[in-house]
Amino acid sequence: MPSDPNTAEAPALAAGAIGSNSVTVNWTAPQSDRDLSGYDLHWRRAADTSWTEVRGIASTETSYTITGLDAATAYRVQVRAVLAGEAGGWSPVTRVETMPTTEPTDAGASQTTTPGAPVTFQIATTPNSVTVTWEPALDPAITGFELQWRLESATTWNEVTGISPTATAYTVTGLESSTGYTVRVRAVAGDVAHTWSPTIAVATPAISSPPVPVFSIVAGDTSYDEGDGEVAFTLSTADSVPEAVTVTVYVRESGTMLAGSERLYHVSVGVANGGTNVSLTVGLEDDADDEPDSTVFATILARVGYHIAASSTASTTVTDDD
Secondary structure, three states, rough: OOOOOOOOOOOOEEEEEEOOOOEEEEEEEOOOOOOOEEEEEEEEOOOOOOOEEEEEEEOOOOEEOOOOOOOOEEEEEEEEEEEEOOOOOOOOEEEEEEEOOOOOOOOOEEEEEEOOOOOOOEEEEEOOOEEEEEEOOOOOOOEEEEEEEEOOOOOOOOEEEOOOOOOOOOEEEOOOOOOOEEEEEEEOOOOOOOOOOOOEEEEEEOOOOOEEEEEEEEEEEOEEEEOOOEEEEEEEOOOOEOOEEEEEEEEEOOOOOOOOOEEEEEEEEEEOOOOOOEEEEEOOHHHHHHHEEEEEEEEEEOOOOOOOOOOOOOEEEOOOOO
């Protein structure tokens, strides 16, 4: 779909010259039949949420220098065009990071001071791990990262060194569930350790118990003939079965149609995701005796590893064929 000629396209924004306390950004003018009034720009520290606005940049300009910034700090910048007094859409966010400052040494040479801390912007947890994510290093002098973590109640840090300079995340494993921890990260430039990030408090979640499936039972048919040789029941659950379980079923009857003396059945149910059905068959004795019809009942008995639904008993009728 062609773009609306009455709407200002978002300029393409890119970082230009970067100093310790300033950043220059460049953009391309939008293509439009309407008069270009000028540009608006806003910027913020990466760790902040509020923007600093710069309005009324001349229409002839395609760059702007932001001054008064902190050294070795990540910032976010966006720009938009204004056509005939109507503001268009903001450009995608451009990430820039100011350079570290330099200070004279006693010998008259200059040395690099420690840049700011990495911006830690996300924490993910499992019952036994914490993953810390930070923004990529833009300073080419950074040679790696270090991470420290400890129990919230402890005073001694556990330290992880030698994290790659291209890394943007690290997972601390082997933690206790339902436990508070604190974590922090810093960049390293050769032998120079940078400032630690703010300490982040995080709690690992509890280990959730696997769901217990609830089973019900129904007869395969409302009636069977003695000559069928067996009757069938179906054990069902709408729940996932996280681990194999054995469901115990007690079978009895009102007459004398069942074969053998076994009346307690142990039905194995394998692991299943999102529900499952398992069949139970009970043998019939097809004899020549003239006998009354029999009602066969199958009842799920309570055992460890599953629950019983309200429909825990099913029945079917077996008719004599003699």
